[in-house]
Amino acid sequence: MSLRQVAGRLRAALLVLLCTTLLAACTRPELYKQEAYVFGTRVDLTVYGEPRETAEAAMAEVLREFDRLHRAYHAWQPSELTALNDAIARGEVATVSNELATMLTDARKLSETGDGLFNPAMGALIEMWGFHADEFVPRRPDPAALQAVLHAAPRMSDLIITGNQVESRNPAVKLDLGGYAKGYALDRAAAILHAKGIENALINIGGNVMALGKKGDSPWRIGLQHPREPQPLATLPLYDGEAIGTSGDYQRYFELDGKRYSHLIDPRTGGPAEASQSMSVLVTPREGAGTLSDAASKPPFIAGDNWREYTRRYGIEHALRVAADGRIEVTRELRARLQFAPGTSRVIVVD
Incomplete structure (x- = not known):
């Protein structure tokens, strides 16, 4: 075989390889995202591995449902x-x-x-x-x-x-579903996406997150916000059907005379809870996982050092608390998943 023939075959092989690579790139599943501002917070939807039209139509329906829930159960505007x-x-x-x-x-x-x-x-x-x-x-x-x-x-x-x-029985009851509605919306979003045939998606409502399926060959990966710094405290994988919710004094608050007052009110004192900076709970797959991830983060946040009793009551074994003094307490089950930011200290593992 002449050198010219060898060179020709090499060029042909390289062309086949290039075409194969380009075809793989063209057919690789894509991520589609939509954002909105609902429930007084930012909402992010991500769908993986579906045609653009299918993904966008499903996400649009989810956002319409979020808008309906926001208007129907608003705590102070007519609803x-x-x-x-x-x-x-x-x-x-x-x-x-x-x-x-x-x-x-x-x-x-x-x-x-x-x-x-x-x-x-x-x-x-x-x-x-x-x-x-x-x-x-x-x-x-x-x-x-x-x-x-x-x-x-x-x-x-x-x-x-x-x-x-x-x-x-009590006319003083004035309902506010702000600590419940975002989690309920996660469950509604999951139901809509499943009904539309969407298998892989991530739903994020202001830090309340639910995962469906995975992202390609890997699970979805999310970050837990540091309550005092503009960066993640830690990252972790979130698997199909899991939901995570965080209550923090950095989400809705004001400062007066050098003191922080958050919207997380302790019903025993009538004032903002002060024992914790943040409380995250991860709910493993079960019915109503999204709703539970929202509501069940409140009692342990307010309870302070007695937080573990309340996560157990809700059947939650994956939880992390940042105390008012900055120390980090995390259950053994969740610690095994977390990748903390470099330099993180004062991490205490609890059973």
Whole structure:
């Protein structure tokens, strides 16, 4: 064989290799993303491995559902929830949607599990601290008004739910589903995506995240926000059907006279909880995983050093807390997954 023939065959082989590489690149599954601002926070949707039209249509439907939920259950703008609150204040029985009745029944159960530290009935306290507004005005509530609400002790167990009829034994109940709705929206998004045949997606609602499937050959990987620095505290893989939720004093807060006041209110004191900077819980696959990841992060955040008791009550073994003094406490199960940022110190593993 001549040198010219050898060179020709080499060129042909290289051309085949190049075409094969280009074809693989052209057929490689792609990521499609959509963003929005709903529930007072940023929403990010990602779909992997589907045609563009399929991915975009499914994500658009999810965002429409988020907008519906936002409008239906808004805590201070006119909504089905505010209409229910008005009826409760008047001592009347309200007829609500089947969806809202189901949500309230579930929220009541989650509240009881957490000794009322997750308490959607205390919307009056959240309003007093100025968090029923799009822009926070630094202010402390009137002490007498705050004590009046504490004395009335509104709680979810005050609700009487019969079918889609709702009333309250306590007219001080003012419902705010801000600690529940984002998790519920995760579950709704997962249901919509599954119905559309989407197998691999990541749903992120302001740090409340649910994973469907995986990203190619690898699981989805997410970061846990550092509560005091503009960077992740740690990263971890999130597997199919898992959801993670974080409650933090850095998400919605104001500062007054050098002190931070967050929207996470301790129903025992009527003031913002101060024992923790952040609390993350990872819920392994189960029905309502998204909802649980949202609601179940509140009681351990508020409980402070007794946080592990509350994560156990909710059947959660993967959890991480950053205490008020900056020390990091993490369960053994979650520590095995985490990759902390370089230089991270004061990590305490708990059982």
